[in-house]
Amino acid sequence: MDVIDRILIDQAAIESRVKELGAQISQEYAGKTITLVCILKGGLMFLCDLAKHITVPVMYDFMSVSSYGDSTQSSGVVRITKDLEHSIEGKDVIIVEDIIDTGLTLSYLLNNLLSRNPASLKICTLLDKPDNRKVEIPVDYVGFTVPNEFLVGYGLDYQQLYRNYPYIFVLNKKYYTNNAE
Numbered sequence: 114m115d116v117i118d119r120i121l122i123d124q125a126a127i128e129s130r131v132k133e134l135g136a137q138i139s140q141e142y143a144g145k146t147i148t149l150v151c152i153l154k155g156g157l158m159f160l161c162d163l164a165k166h167i168t169v170p171v172m173y174d175f176m177s178v179s180s181y182g183d184s185t186q187s188s189g190v191v192r193i194t195k196d197l198e199h200s201i202e203g204k205d206v207i208i209v210e211d212i213i214d215t216g217l218t219l220s221y222l223l224n225n226l227l228s229r230n231p232a233s234l235k236i237c238t239l240l241d242k243p244d245n246r247k248v249e250i251p252v253d254y255v256g257f258t259v260p261n262e263f264l265v266g267y268g269l270d271y272q273q274l275y276r277n278y279p280y281i282f283v284l285n286k287k288y289y290t291n292n293a294e
């Protein structure tokens with residue numbers, strides 16, 4: 114299809130990696146109940162698939178943050194647009210995120226969630242783009258380490274589009290518009 118420049122991670126690769134992550138998490142949290150905190154909207158598809166492969170009891174909660182604007186660059190200014198519904202005090206929490214790029218979003222979220230006194234707090238990201246990191250983030254579970262390119266699909270968007278694709282791809286240049294910021 115014309116919108117796709119190049120498929121970076123196909124559906125089968127995502128499925129098998131997500132299954133492995135689920136198994137690893139299940140093993141490491143044996144005997145515990147996990148609270149998965151999904152960062153909307155990018156983390157949603159990953160959460161749904163990951164949760165199917167976790168065999169210990171799981172609760173979900175959702176949080177929405179925005180770094181101002183719809184740019185392909187992180188602004189570094191983060192604001193919570195939807196907060197968790199439940200307290201995470203004393204809970205074993207795993208943040209489920211689509212991608213860590215500069216790390217600014219997660220750095221803010223980590224501090225924010227740590228101040229709510231969970232029993233433990235880990236990070237599970239589908240994609241890690243380490244080349245562009247501006248702040249160190251202790252990432253516990255990574256699906257794939259990816260190059261410094263703007264990616265869409267499987268939860269990741271460009272101006273809210275392409276999240277529904279079951280694989281991760283590089284968008285054809287002609288679909289980028291210049292009104293992003």
Ligand code: IMP
Pocket residue numbers: 155180187210211212213214215216217218219262263264265269270271
């Ligand atoms: P960070 O604060 O720079 O780590 O960026 C985190 C957020 O920026 C992610 O949760 C995504 O929503 C968005 N983001 C970063 N890189 C990409 C990308 O390649 N494609 C789509 N969204 C991205």
Ligand code: MG
Pocket residue numbers: 155270
């Ligand atoms: Mg986004």
